[in-house]
Amino acid sequence: MCWKAASIAASAVAGRTSARIRNNCAYSVKHPGPRHSVYRNYRQVLFERLRAVLQDKVRLEDLRLTVEEPPQVEMGDYALPIAFELARTFRKAPRKIADELVAAIGNVPGFSGFEVAGAGYLNGRLDRNAAAHRFAEGQESLPETREFILVEHTSINPNKAAHVGHLRNAILGDTLVRLLRAANSTVGVQNYIDNTGVQVADVVVALTHLQQLDLPGVQRWMRELAARGERIDYACWDLYAKVSQWYDAEPEQKQARKQIRLDTLHALEAGGNDTASIAELVSTAVLRRHLETMFRIGIEYEFLPRESEILHLHFWDAAFALLQRTGVLYQESEGKNAGCWVMRRAGTAGADGENPDEEAKVIVRSNGTVTYVGKDIAYHLWKFNKLGLNFGYRLFHTYPGGGQCWISAEQSDESAPHFGHADAIYNVIDSRQADPQNNVIEALRGMGYTQVAENYHHFSYEMVALTPRCAMELGYAVSPEDQDRAYIEVSGRKGFGVKADDLIDKLIAAATVQVDARHPELDPADRESIARKIAIGALRYYMLRYTRTTVIAFDMQDALSFEGETGPYVQYAIVRAANIFRKAGITPEQALEQFGPVDAKPYFTGEDGNSLWELWLLASKSVHVLEKAIQTTEPAHLAKYAFQLAQQFSNFYHRHHVLTEADPARKAVLLATAAIAQRELIRALGWMGMEAPDVM
């Protein structure tokens, strides 16, 4: 059974795209993909010529061809440190080798010349006029890939409001999806829901024991919240903090209360009782709020696999059988783990025959319960279609743009698609989960799924913490020793953190103030739409500008800033380019057509020409940066690139007054420059889920 939907929206931000059905699979969104890649094509041409030149002199498989950027654009467009590499094998000075290479290379199509620079760099110079025209036309394309990639992100426990840390996860994950799709991959998006875990149990305990509510009582409570217009995830945020304190509040009660928690957890896992029904009601309502929150910043999901179905459809039983058969799990007979089913941890010595392996990872406890890692192994076997079991599917939500979001169920709807069958996966999970993630990978490897283990990517990133200043501004008590720290970790258990919706509300409010002041003539709906795009731009850029290994010390002031290295700065550059075309009375596409017959060579020479060319060169690198961002799974590269391109455009904007340019040929060049800069800025922002408003 396959999904029949004719078209679904890629996202609220990117707009509609037509769907293509991947053979019998539901994940179907296909983006047009990049078409302009002049920078990397010329690099390829250069590499091929070098290989031809060096063919008889060195073993090509040993040849490492790397390309760098000369420090200044006057020095050329490509810098190759190859002469340094060859210096040892040829026992010659790098400069001398570089000289010989320049002579041997001769003329290369698209290049105006080569020279030796510095201590022995081989610098290549593009024919600027030809490259610019080729780039303006934009005919090249990236190859399509056949493999199916599954990205999982967000995965918030459905027991409280989303906070800034979850925003980082979702924005990184959603951006990864957009990057992969931009590079012509087929990508599915899912959001794992742990709806039977201890965190949901905690909120259920809060409702049943602190609030003394039964099932009808909880239903009434939810109706009352809705009537008052209160967010249930916010209410649960407070309940969760309260119950966490309650467990430890009275020492003599501690054990009894923890037992209540454990009993509740077991009731949730078993299902089919009032406690489980309460959990189902509350967690689903909170989940719907999470979907709303993420949709506000342009993020959609296609499938929501839940832990309840992993339990009730007995995924673990199937996985357990496989794990035993392949010998990955064995039952420990002595030591602290006696009676447990354990797995040897990678990098440890293991059992020596006489002594038990104390380092082994427990997968099934001696009382027969399965650990989280155990369930995760089963779940990942499903992702790679190695489990032999499948979820049922039920339509859960339809986004305004038409995108469908399905949820796991015990039985499938008639028209249900199926998910999974991944060739490769990316799990967007913070770095604290590295150990459990590696356990799952090792289990898969141990079962003989070597390729699967290779294609399992933990997309790891550091947490978002609060600066002490920010924490105090938000009214939290900060201990003296915490005040001296650079940042303080957020904690749902303590109710300590910045809620995602609060931050988004603040960003929209701050943007609205600016838009109202600048554009009082616009009607309120337009102003609101503009403010929303600016807020999304600011938030998404803020979360993407840091590399993944950086702990973001969240600061409200920085996050609310629209100046300097921010999303709105990049958006503003696009708006300014749009203003040029509006006043000029032509479209960017027309500007590029008019550029066609123009010989731009005179305008790409001299100091002014250099700075103009620098902008073209940078603009032509967008696909190169896209590929690098994917290869290194580091979206921050793209964020930095977009900012740099916007910076150079702003510089251009001030340096050249396009509309008053008297020389018609020069004016055509300047208009084309604005057009390609705008085109690449829009693309780069789109890959990051950002869009510039029409006016700012």
Add this chain to the structure above:
RNA sequence: GGGCGAGUAGCUCAAUCGGAUAGAGCACCGGCCUUCUAAGCCGGAUGUUGUGGGUUCGAUUCCCGCCUCGCCCA
């Protein structure tokens, strides 16, 4: 105790497989709105890249030791 990550300008962060003069933003000081929008542009000052060694034509980057911080595991 073991594992992973980090330490770069006053602050927050970049820096391609090791590459040319280590770059941005913020903050600070001084200029620029009669021009396509000042959410902008130009100029100024700021560095023993934690520390000690090693590898080499070349080290913020790789290796080893030490120090500090964070996270995970027991």
